[in-house]
Structure formats: C-alpha cells, structure tokens
Amino acid sequence: MADKSAKAKQRIAEDLIRLMAIPGLAGHEGRVRADLKGVLEELGVATSTDVLGNLIATLEGEADAPSVMLIAHMDQLGFVVRRIEPDGFVRVERLGGVPERALASQAVLFQIADGKDRPGVIANKSHHATLPEEKYRVVPYRELYIDTGLDSAQAVRACGIDIGTPVVYRPNAMKLGADRIAGTAIDDRAGCAVLLEAVRRFVDAEPRSTVHIVFSVQEEFNLRGALPAAQALQPDIAIQLDLALATDTPDMADRGEIALGGGPAISLYSFHGRGTLNGAIPHPALVRLFETAGGEIGSPLQRSAQSGVLTETSYVQLVGAGVAVIDIGFPCRYTHSSLEVCDLGDLAALADLLATAVTNIGPDFNLDRDEFPQ
Numbered sequence: 001m002a003d004k005s006a007k008a009k010q011r012i013a014e015d016l017i018r019l020m021a022i023p024g025l026a027g028h029e030g031r032v033r034a035d036l037k038g039v040l041e042e043l044g045v046a047t048s049t050d051v052l053g054n055l056i057a058t059l060e061g062e063a064d065a066p067s068v069m070l071i072a073h074m075d076q077l078g079f080v081v082r083r084i085e086p087d088g089f090v091r092v093e094r095l096g097g098v099p100e101r102a103l104a105s106q107a108v109l110f111q112i113a114d115g116k117d118r119p120g121v122i123a124n125k126s127h128h129a130t131l132p133e134e135k136y137r138v139v140p141y142r143e144l145y146i147d148t149g150l151d152s153a154q155a156v157r158a159c160g161i162d163i164g165t166p167v168v169y170r171p172n173a174m175k176l177g178a179d180r181i182a183g184t185a186i187d188d189r190a191g192c193a194v195l196l197e198a199v200r201r202f203v204d205a206e207p208r209s210t211v212h213i214v215f216s217v218q219e220e221f222n223l224r225g226a227l228p229a230a231q232a233l234q235p236d237i238a239i240q241l242d243l244a245l246a247t248d249t250p251d252m253a254d255r256g257e258i259a260l261g262g263g264p265a266i267s268l269y270s271f272h273g274r275g276t277l278n279g280a281i282p283h284p285a286l287v288r289l290f291e292t293a294g295g296e297i298g299s300p301l302q303r304s305a306q307s308g309v310l311t312e313t314s315y316v317q318l319v320g321a322g323v324a325v326i327d328i329g330f331p332c333r334y335t336h337s338s339l340e341v342c343d344l345g346d347l348a349a350l351a352d353l354l355a356t357a358v359t360n361i362g363p364d365f366n367l368d369r370d371e372f373p374q
Ligand SMILES: [Zn+2]
Pocket: 073, 187, 188, 219, 242, 243
C-alpha cells in the first residue's frame, strides 16, 4: 500500500511539473489541453473538445446511478498586451486575480506559439533612484512595463508580440524540502494532475456511476468556462478540484485551520462578493460522501469556509434543475503569486479521496434534500 501511494505521488509530481511548464493563459489553453488529451488517449480514454475549449471525457457507468462531473481548470491568470511603446516597452492589461504588489521584477513569458514564446521582465525602477515616497508604494499594473530586450515596437512586433498577445508568469517549478513543490499555476495544474491520477484509478476499477471528466477553460477569467460542458452533460453531481487556502503561515493564521501537508480539504462555504456575488454551499449528501471516504483512506478532511474564493461550481450548481456540488481541494500557499506552494502528500491523498468517493456512488446514492432536514 505504501509502495502504491509512493508511486501515485511520483506520477502526480511528474504530471504537475510537466503541466506547470506549459503556458496556458485563460482563453489560450490549447497547449495544456493537447498535453492532457495525449495522456488520456494513452490511458485509452477518448476525449472531445467543445467550442470554448473544454476537454471532456466520459466513462460510462450504470444508467440508474447519478452521473458525476469532475472539474479541474486548465487555465492560469496573467496578462494581455495592451500597448507597445515606440521604444519597445510593452504595457499589459491584467487577466484574473493578479496580485499587483507582487509583480515588479517578475519574469514573464509572451505566449506566442510553441517554440516561439519570448521572455520578458516586468520592470522595477532602479533602487538607487527610488525616492523615499516611492519605497513602500505598490505600482499599479497600468504603470508597469515589460522589458523584452528589444529596442523598438517594430522589433517587438517582428517576434510575434502584438496587442492581445497572452502573457504569463515565466513557468517555474522547484522542489522544496522533501515533499513540497513551488511553482507557477499550481492553481490549478495540481488539480489537473490529481484528476489524471483519479482517471488512472477509474480505468483500473470502473466506477458504477457515469463519470464525466472536464478539464475546463477560463476559470481565472470569468468562472463560467465549465458552464457549457455542464449544460451539455447535465450531470447530477459536480465536484471541483482546486486549491484550498492554506492558513498556516504567520500572515494567514486568523483565516482558518488549513495546514499545508495536513491532507485534502472540503469547502463548506465559499463566497465572493466583489462583482460576482456567488459562492457554493455543498450538498449535504456530498459532504457525507467525502467525510466517509476520508475515513476509509485514513485521511480526516480539513475544513474550509472562506469568503473571497470561488470556483466554477458556483455557476454549475445552477444548471438545469440544479446540480449537487462540492469543492474539494489541496492546501496551497501564496495563491496567485508567481510561486505558489503545495504538498505532494496532499495531492496524492486528494486523488485517493476523490477516487474512493466517486467509486462509492452507486444507484442507491440519495440526493433527496428531504433526507437532510438540517
Ligand atoms: Zn483555481
């Protein structure tokens, strides 16, 4: 058993590191999708791609068991080129929840085409010339500029950079300590890697329910990329794999009780008020399902209740006559920064938890709300 989980952890680490090396700004997920599609095909799982770019695979189960949709998003946050200055400096628009106070001096990548991507550096005013009143000021993204090493707009355009070109943090992955990984877009390439591992389990031992695998698009953009997939597949249940905010660092201690390395988490409450006004309160049958599965695999679940976070389940739950949803996740530190941190043990346990829970869904699985008077 220990050997089995060590191998799972190894596979997840390999998938994660490979996926993090692939740029995939929201709306530009093609290369990430091609990689995932290749892995699924190797496993003998056929896929289709919808018009938004969602990668979908269906493992057929028994017709009388509720159908399940599993979601992990392929895209990452970043920028879009908005202006190229005559002297070659590039200005960008932000895409997604980009932390402006962590942008200066970051290395970035212009996502042009495989083999043609170009690096850049987000400028930071020379320290020797920084005035006292500038020292502790966050520079808004509109004032930032990217240095590509090219000295004219013409040279910049000649290498394929134009208005609208996607820009991401330069892909990066490094091992920290024994079991931790720091890297770009752990949100949500780690979710993708976990979902791949769960698919391997489903190929070995087929679940009774029909399981739809959805690697979704544009989550960091508008959180609704998975909606057309949900509308087409009409699942009874949707489960999203994404990060859970780790709160075990000095700056996060009052936000919750999620520890990195403490195992997988379930979200009991998420809400986002700024412009979105949405969130997810999970179906009680799914909370029970995952708590039971956690007991079976010997990994008690960490519990998350947070405002300021949101996933696609918030929208998917409203499809058709309603979909029972839950968010399950891996603890993650420094979210949306260029180097997020996760723990491989958490990812392996999350894959085990997901596979165990889904396998426990059969024809007798009851979603009737009246069974849950609370
Ligand atoms: Zn995410």
